[in-house]
Amino acid sequence: MLLSVEDVHKTYDTADGPFAVLRGVDLTLAAGETLALTGESGSGKSTLLHLIGGLDTPDQGKIVLTGQDIAALDDAGRAALRRGMVGVVFQQFNLIPSLSVADNIAFQARLAGQHDPAWDAALADRMGLTVHLSKYPEQLSGGQQQRVAIARTLAPRPRLVLADEPTGNLDEGTAATVMDLMLELVAETGAGLLMVTHSAALAGRMSRRLHLRAGQVA
Numbered sequence: 001m002l003l004s005v006e007d008v009h010k011t012y013d014t015a016d017g018p019f020a021v022l023r024g025v026d027l028t029l030a031a032g033e034t035l036a037l038t039g040e041s042g043s044g045k046s047t048l049l050h051l052i053g054g055l056d057t058p059d060q061g062k063i064v065l066t067g068q069d070i071a072a073l074d075d076a077g078r079a080a081l082r083r084g085m086v087g088v089v090f091q092q093f094n095l096i097p098s099l100s101v102a103d104n105i106a107f108q109a110r111l112a113g114q115h116d117p118a119w120d121a122a123l124a125d126r127m128g129l130t131v132h133l134s135k136y137p138e139q140l141s142g143g144q145q146q147r148v149a150i151a152r153t154l155a156p157r158p159r160l161v162l163a164d165e166p167t168g169n170l171d172e173g174t175a176a177t178v179m180d181l182m183l184e185l186v187a188e189t190g191a192g193l194l195m196v197t198h199s200a201a202l203a204g205r206m207s208r209r210l211h212l213r214a215g216q217v218a
C-alpha cells in the first residue's frame, strides 16, 4: 500500500478551547489510484493533507507511506521523505517570483537531488509551457502559473501527489484544461493522487471518493 492513514486525530488549541478537527480518520491509497476528498469548509480536509504531507504531526494515529510510519521520523527525516516521495499542489500557486518558469519547474527536483532535464522538458511540453520557460511567474496567467506549479510538483517523480483544491482559483474552462493535464500526467507516472475538491464533477473523475464529516471519513 502506498499510503495508509490509521485512526488519525488532530485537535487545535483555539481561543475557545481545544477543537477536535480529526477524530479517528482512516483511509488507504494504492499506487495509481486517484482519491477525491470532499467535505464542508472547515471539515479538516487541508489539515488531513498537511498531516499526510508531513507538514504537521497527528496527535494520535499512524500515517504510513510505503511502509514507513512518518510519525516515527524526526523533522529532517520527514522533510527528506516529503522531498523525495510526496508532491503537493495548493490552490495558491506558490511559485517563486524571482525564478524563471524553467527554474521554478526544476526547483524541487533539484532540492531532492532528482533533477532530470529531459523529464522537465517533457513536462513543460505537455503543459504547453515550452515557449514560456524563460519568463517569470508574474508574466503568466493563473492557468499557466498552476501548470508550472503542477510541473514542478511532478518533476521529482513523486509516488504520492497531494492536491488541495488545485483548480479552485481558476475559471471553469481553465480549471478543466489544467485538471485534464494533471490527471493524464499523474496516470502516466503511476503515482497515487489524493485530491481535495469542492466539485462533484471533478470528484466523479477520481477512482474513489471519500467524504469528511464530523472528523471522520465516510
Ligand code: ADP
Residues within 6 Å of the ligand: 012, 013, 014, 021, 039, 040, 041, 042, 043, 044, 045, 046, 047, 048
Ligand atoms: P478545510 O480544508 O476542510 O476547509 P481545515 O483543515 O483548513 O478545513 O480546517 C479545519 C478547522 O480547523 C477549521 O475550523 C479551521 O478554522 C481550524 N484550523 C485549521 N488550522 C488551524 C490552526 N493552525 N489553528 C487553529 N485552528 C485551525
Ligand code: MG
Residues within 6 Å of the ligand: 045, 046, 047, 164
Ligand atoms: Mg482547505
